[in-house]
Amino acid sequence: MKRLNFTLDDETIALLYRIAEQYYHGNKSLAVRAAVESLAAHLGHEGWVVAGFVPVEVDNDAECHICHRHFEPGETLYRPVFRKGRAPQALPHLPREQWLECSDCAQGLAHE
Numbered sequence: 001m002k003r004l005n006f007t008l009d010d011e012t013i014a015l016l017y018r019i020a021e022q023y024y025h026g027n028k029s030l031a032v033r034a035a036v037e038s039l040a041a042h043l044g045h046e047g048w049v050v051a052g053f054v055p056v057e058v059d060n061d062a063e064c065h066i067c068h069r070h071f072e073p074g075e076t077l078y079r080p081v082f083r084k085g086r087a088p089q090a091l092p093h094l095p096r097e098q099w100l101e102c103s104d105c106a107q108g109l110a111h112e
């Protein structure tokens with residue numbers, strides 16, 4: 001255990017007191033811990049998340065990883081670039097399979 005010192009505005013303090021009073025027998029430390037745990041769960045788990053895409057001109061028949069649409073040689077698909085991060089859809093391991101996405105699917109993911 002360690003004592004932390006941080007600054008909150010009046011509104012947040014009032015909210016913390018109210019939550020601590022209502023749910024944690026007035027124990028503000030327990031209320032803060034529950035809030036942080038809840039936030040962590042909401043933010044998702046640690047893993048690999050898509051940071052962006054690199055355009056790739058395919059030289060074989062290819063398929064979008066997400067919607068499975070078929071693409072001819074010479075068309076442009078998008079290869080994801082992964083980084084470590086936290087997200088509900090974070091992958092536990094880097095994918096081993098070929099992963100290309102069409103522009104529609106890549107734009108959907110990139111905006112999450």
Ligand SMILES: [Zn+2]
Nearest residue numbers: 064067102105
């Ligand atoms: Zn697609």
